[in-house]
Amino acid sequence: xxxxxxxxxxxxxxxxxxxxxxxxxxxxxxxxxxxxxxxxxxxxxxxxxxxxxxxxxxxxxxxxxxxxxxxxxxxxxxxxxxxxxxxxxxxxxxxxxxxxxxxxxxxxxxxxxxxxxxxxxxxxxxxxxxxxxxxxxxxxxxxxxxxxxxxxxxxxxxxxxxxxxxxxxxxxxxxxxxxxxxxxxxxxxxxxxxxxxxxxxxxxxxxxxxxxxxxxxxxxxxxxxxxxxxxxxxxxxxxxxxxxxxxxxxxxxxxxxxxxxxxxxxxxxxxxxxxxxxxxxxxxxxxxxxxxxxxxxxxxxxxxxxxxxxxxxxxxxxxxxxxxxxxxxxxxxxxxxxxxxxxxxxxxxxxxxxxxxxxxxxxxxxxxxxxxxxxxxxxxxxxxxxxxxxxxxxxxxxxxxxxxxxxxxxxxxxxxxxxxxxxxxxxxxxxxxxxxxxxxxxxxxxxxxxxxxxxxxxxxxxxxxxxxxxxxxxxxxxxxxxxxxxxxxxxxxxx
Ligand code: B12
Ligand code: SF4
Numbered sequence: 001x002x003x004x005x006x007x008x009x010x011x012x013x014x015x016x017x018x019x020x021x022x023x024x025x026x027x028x029x030x031x032x033x034x035x036x037x038x039x040x041x042x043x044x045x046x047x048x049x050x051x052x053x054x055x056x057x058x059x060x061x062x063x064x065x066x067x068x069x070x071x072x073x074x075x076x077x078x079x080x081x082x083x084x085x086x087x088x089x090x091x092x093x094x095x096x097x098x099x100x101x102x103x104x105x106x107x108x109x110x111x112x113x114x115x116x117x118x119x120x121x122x123x124x125x126x127x128x129x130x131x132x133x134x135x136x137x138x139x140x141x142x143x144x145x146x147x148x149x150x151x152x153x154x155x156x157x158x159x160x161x162x163x164x165x166x167x168x169x170x171x172x173x174x175x176x177x178x179x180x181x182x183x184x185x186x187x188x189x190x191x192x193x194x195x196x197x198x199x200x201x202x203x204x205x206x207x208x209x210x211x212x213x214x215x216x217x218x219x220x221x222x223x224x225x226x227x228x229x230x231x232x233x234x235x236x237x238x239x240x241x242x243x244x245x246x247x248x249x250x251x252x253x254x255x256x257x258x259x260x261x262x263x264x265x266x267x268x269x270x271x272x273x274x275x276x277x278x279x280x281x282x283x284x285x286x287x288x289x290x291x292x293x294x295x296x297x298x299x300x301x302x303x304x305x306x307x308x309x310x311x312x313x314x315x316x317x318x319x320x321x322x323x324x325x326x327x328x329x330x331x332x333x334x335x336x337x338x339x340x341x342x343x344x345x346x347x348x349x350x351x352x353x354x355x356x357x358x359x360x361x362x363x364x365x366x367x368x369x370x371x372x373x374x375x376x377x378x379x380x381x382x383x384x385x386x387x388x389x390x391x392x393x394x395x396x397x398x399x400x401x402x403x404x405x406x407x408x409x410x411x412x413x414x415x416x417x418x419x420x421x422x423x424x425x426x427x428x429x430x431x432x433x434x435x436x437x438x439x440x441x442x443x444x445x446x447x448x449x450x451x452x453x454x455x456x457x458x459x460x461x462x463x464x465x466x467x468x469x470x471x472x473x474x475x476x477x478x479x480x481x482x483x484x485x486x487x488x489x490x491x492x493x494x495x
Pocket of ligand 1: 010013014015016029030031032033034035037038070071072073074075076096097098099100101104116118119120121123124168170173174182183184187188219220221350355376377378379
């Protein structure tokens with residue numbers, strides 16, 4: 001059996017880091033871990049190839065080679081996935097689709113030959129069995145969630161790791177919280193399922209053996225969903241392994257804000273090599289937090305929580321949302337003020353949208369407010385393309401307010417100031433020493449030319465770099481890296 005796995009193209013987005021990657025000559029931010037894992041679940045005698053369209057062109061001859069074309073996608077990749085499906089039909093090749101897009105918006109893909117919904121650990125063995133018996137079904141809709149102890153090692157041999165800026169590992173799926181807009185809980189459930197420390201160390205060892213030395217993203221929905229296991233098993237194992245290997249990696253992940261309440265946990269994470277965490281802050285308005293059921297963010301000083309995490313040695317990246325029913329006009333001022341004070345450099349501000357199957361979606365349906373299909377993007381340069389329900393304040397007000405927030409926080413003056421605020425508060429503890437790569441030299445000169453000569457924020461750039469030069473090498477490199485990110489954010493968010 002010949003299987004071609006295709007990972008469709010993303011548009012240019014906040015997280016694509018497309019304009020930043022050009023400085024270091026890398027093609028994509030992260031590899032498609034889902035399909036690398038799916039590939040490992042296929043019989044070893046099958047011939048499997050992978051094309052990640054974010055790093056390589058998909059040719060007709062690739063499709064014609066295959067007996068089956070497997071496609072994985074998030075909603076944001078829908079346009080590209082649709083083109084791939086149509087090309088397969090034209091070339092008379094059968095399609096097998098899975099991943100978030102096909103699991104939640106299944107009805108849009110009736111023309112796909114086989115739809116394997118939700119997690120492959122359950123659906124793929126059933127599909128293979130039916131295929132062997134000559135009776136594969138159109139839809140495999142699974143009930144329940146698989147135990148991750150059986151999840152195999154990803155097939156890293158199918159990609160060239162040099163195409164990517166960061167590699168990834170997954171430790172857990174699911175999140176114990178109940179935020180009403182969240183797709184994670186409708187896809188992966190409320191009870192965090194975890195891999196064992198032996199599995200995680202094998203995954204890290206495999207990446208280490210590929211020669212990778214650098215950043216690794218733990219792509220968990222909420223890394224601290226099961227704190228007990230983390231503290232007793234996973235983090236001690238990671239700390240020992242990293243020490244033994246000489247700290248080859250830095251880690252970052254996604255976690256809920258309540259990590260700031262647990263000093264022991266933060267210290268262990270930092271000791272293990274975590275230096276960055278994405279936190280869903282969402283809003284600074286208590287009524288809005290209550291509206292979306294984000295209980296863990298309520299009744300606390302969000303600012304103090306962020307500062308605490310930073311002082312432990314972890315950068316905080318933050319997700320923010322505009323467009324709650326309880327949002328008042330003042331949010332368009334309060335949110336940027338918070339972002340500036342917090343020193344959250346990578347602040348992803350988006351408009352609220354309702355993914356199919358979430359509690360928010362059901363409420364919008366009941367209230368007859370749905371106006372579009374869920375697009376999967378929430379921070380387009382024209383947010384009218386993103387909104388899938390009628391916001392209480394009206395689309396025009398929301399659009400104007402959103403643009404004001406973005407223009408404020410990503411103006412060169414405010415952005416560079418925020419970088420400095422962060423670097424002043426940050427207490428890095430990591431022991432990883434990133435080896436210098438040949439592309440770093442080119443990146444350095446490109447950055448100084450683009451940001452220091454051509455860009456309209458050149459004065460602010462030089463001010464920051466002059467300050468950073470008088471700190472230490474680490475701060476200097478971080479200031480330069482953030483400057484490059486800022487260039488990407490401005491190019492992709494401010495039209
Ligand atoms: C890592 C990650 C990213 C990474 C990179 C993704 C990449 N290159 O793979 C980054 C940070 C870039 C990212 C960005 C975004 N992401 Co994201 N991301 C994730 C995260 C945390 C983990 C994905 C992952 O690697 N999982 C590990 C692998 C092993 O699991 P998996 O991919 O789900 O695959 C399993 C199954 O889905 C299935 N499967 C998958 N593909 C296929 C294919 C076939 C044929 C079959 C049979 C089965 C199958 O089997 C696999 C094994 O069980 C998920 C949350 C989650 N738990 O999945 C969100 C998630 C996928 N992201 C999401 C979103 C919304 C986004 C953004 C749009 C956010 C934004 N507003 O900008 C952006 C858009 C992308 C972009 N480039 O701009 C949503 C997607 C919702 C949707 N319906 O589309 C998720 C589910 C989180 C959420 N909030 O709900 N993301
Ligand atoms: S904490 Fe994050 S992952 Fe968990 S339900 Fe809320 S938004 Fe989803």
